[in-house]
Amino acid sequence: MATLTISSKNYSSWSLRGWLLCKMAGLAFDEERVPVDDPDAKAELLLLSPSFLVPRLVLDDITVWDTLAIGSVLAEIFPEAGLLPADRAVRAHCLSISGEMHSGFANLRSALPMNIKARYPGFKVWAGAQADIDRILHIWRGSLTAHGGPFLMGARPCLADVMYAPVCSRFTTYDVPLDAKTAAYRDRIMALPAMQEWIAGAFDEPEELEELDVEF
Incomplete structure (x- = not known):
């Protein structure tokens, strides 16, 4: 049995990505939660950590903790899941926009922190x-x-959709104006069964991290 270590379902966008990848791969796994008072988990949630210690997947003799690395390993083990497109050009595009999400958009991360439970209608974006x-x-369109x-x-969700799934959640939380095409894509991702399962878990999470709202 595999084990995936995650932190908060309400706040941790990286945990969501790793969890979605495991679900999409069809991997049976146990969830292990990092305690909310763990300093490394707090650093990750507050964007203070230079490297993300969660999610971390342990699968047989493999331990992998970076989201893109998790996606690469699962794509190799479960090629039928389609986490990476079979076509070389499409796969290159997938990896490029996934890598851009992985390493970029720092202003978005800090200004619109992941908070699945919250709603801020008319939120002013700097x-x-x-x-x-x-x-x-532009990437989505x-x-x-x-x-x-x-x-x-x-036709099917893959690594790129997983990498941008937390953005769909942020756009919902902060009422980000979208055109019809991108709004439909956001809604499609939010409606995925695995995404709905994660959201339900976030709403079941105790309010132990309320102070994060004021620390961003």
Whole structure:
């Protein structure tokens, strides 16, 4: 049996990505939670950690803790899950926009922190974060057009959709204005059964991290 270590379902976008990858791969796994008072978990949630210690997947003799690395390992073990597109050009596009999400958009992360339970209608986005939003929407529109939708790389969700899933949650939380095409994509991701399962888990989570709202 595999074990996936995660932190808060309400606040941790990286935990969500790792968890979705395992679900999409069809991997049977146990969840292990990092205690909310763990200093490494707090650092990750407050964007203070230079490296993310969660999610961490232990599978047989493999231990892997970076989200892209988890996706790569699971794609190799479960190729039928389609986490990485079979076509070389499409796969290159998938990896490129996934890598951009993995290493970029710092202004978006800090200005619109993950908070699944919260709702901020009419939230005012500052200019630095808006530039990140504009770039993400450009990526979405271009990918949906190039590959025909309904997901970023075509007919089925893959690594790229997982990498942008927390953004869909942020856009919902902070009432980010979207055009019809990108709003439909956001809603499609939010409606995925695995995403709904994660959201339900976030709402069941105790309010132990309320102070995070004021620390960002």
